[in-house]
Amino acid sequence: MTHGPADLHVDVLIVGAGISGIGAAYHMRTQCPDMSFVILEKQETFGGTWTTHRYPGIRSDSDLHTFGYRFKPWTGTPIATAPEILRYMGEVIEENDLGRHIRYGHRILTAEWSGTDNLWTIEAERTADGTRVRVTAGFLWMCQGYYRHEEGYTPSWPGMDNFAGRIVHPQTWPDDLDITGKRIVVIGSGATAATLVPAVTGKCAHVTMLQRSPTYFFTGRNINELAEMLRTLKVDETWIHEIVRRKILYDQAEFTRRCREEPDKVTAELLGAVRAHLGPDYDIATHFTPRYRPWRQRLAYIPDGDLFAAIASGGASVVTGEIERFTRTGIQLTSGEELEADVIVTATGFNLNVLGDIDFTIDGTPLRFSDTVTFRGMMFTGIPNMAWVFGYFRASWTLRADLVGDFVCRLLHHMRARGARRVEIVIPPENADMPLQEWIDPENFNPGYLMRGMHLLPKRGATPEWQHTQDYWAEKDEFPAIDLDGPMFAYG
Missing domain, CATH: 3.50.50.60 (FAD/NAD(P)-binding domain)
Known part of the structure; x- marks a missing residue:
């Protein structure tokens, strides 16, 4: 040419x-x-x-x-x-x-x-x-x-055209969407869903995280104690940046090794952190115990446990099940349960x-x-x-x-x-x-x-x-x- x-x-x-x-x-x-x-x-x-x-x-x-x-x-x-x-x-x-x-x-x-x-x-x-x-x-x-x-990944489910509310993908969140007083169902349990659910809890009537299967989550304070200690010691920020990066990278490499060599122990630790937030009576086996070993999919970090705090408050909940179809008023699961919704958010991933x-x-x-x-x-x-x-x-x-x-x-x-x-x-x-x-x-x-x-x-x-x-x-x-x-x- x-x-x-x-x-x-x-x-x-x-x-x-x-x-x-x-x-x-x-x-x-x-x-x-x-x-x-x-x-x-x-x-x-x-x-x-x-x-x-x-x-x-x-x-x-x-x-x-x-x-x-x-x-x-x-x-x-x-x-x-x-x-x-x-x-x-x-x-x-x-x-x-x-x-x-x-x-x-x-x-x-x-x-x-x-x-x-x-x-x-x-x-x-x-x-x-x-x-x-x-x-x-x-x-x-x-x-x-x-x-x-331009567009996120949304699977095609029967009845989507019948739903009377709004279906949105997080990647193209509309500016005019008012969630006040709305019942929201977020489909998915990855990092996007884990971010969105606590962000809308308390601003809508209720939000449900609907997942086909559970995901592993990290929890911890949204602060790096090593960085804060070094700042207290008046260490230069350039040094702090390098020292903290090396410590985090070392910890990540060690965690990845443990996921490969002792996955059962890592699983117990991760689930123990969830239990500490949600209490001994919460059904962690159903809603927060994945089918795969840790790190076969990306782990989402939950700063200050905000997702679990939203669930514990009653403003958010988790449902684990398969979608049979959309209805006029929400989502019908294969179990027969129906989740009523005004807004359905498909946090179902993206297109490569x-x-x-x-x-x-x-x-x-x-x-x-x-x-x-x-x-x-x-x-x-x-x-x-x-x-x-x-x-x-x-x-x-x-x-x-x-x-x-x-x-x-x-x-x-x-x-x-x-x-x-x-x-x-x-x-x-x-x-x-x-x-x-x-x-x-x-x-x-x-x-x-x-x-x-x-x-x-x-x-x-x-x-x-x-x-x-x-x-x-x-x-x-x-x-x-x-x-x-x-x-x-x-x-x-």
């Missing part, structure tokens, strides 16, 4: 101004100051999830000491609200003069790689007026996240988004992402000059965004030193016959959104360099040691 001149050319194009994209921009400014870059962001402001999600009570489900960037100390409570996170990100943008690199309101339509020119050509549309914009870039840094912001739903072509051939093999969960066979930020499931997303940032900047410098305009991941002969499997082992981690979208994702190989291992404790040392002249890197 022949294009006219580009409206803009940069060394690096960053897709998305969410937590990953702003981090990538910081790394470019500090580690590659002589290289040009731009961020294209579809929304009219930065923030990604923290801007598009506006349901009541939205907050992080990771602690901000590790979800915050490595380079900027977090000084607030560990579990933070969306406005607090946005304020933090805004400070990063202002303090590092990143705003001039961001083009808001630009939806990317296509990304075409030309091996002849060793360039990406990106065509975007200005959302304000539909004007087309063409950008060329030497390297593409995908920081768009991994789910569709692969490479931003952008149409990719490589030298004129449409890209099938699922045909590629991943290198360390960030580069892929058959896709030159491109890296993707995909964070951790069992630790904070941003930990990996920082690691990938260091790697990409080191790779860009290495390419320049070699005089290379192209780099592509190849499988060396010694790995040519390795078995290929799905992106993530479902026996290790199996949330619904991944199971529904696994066929869209790249394949993994038999050894850690050909996998997204989910192991920050190992990757923090392995990523800096990656040999950029190794046999899996083909330069041109």
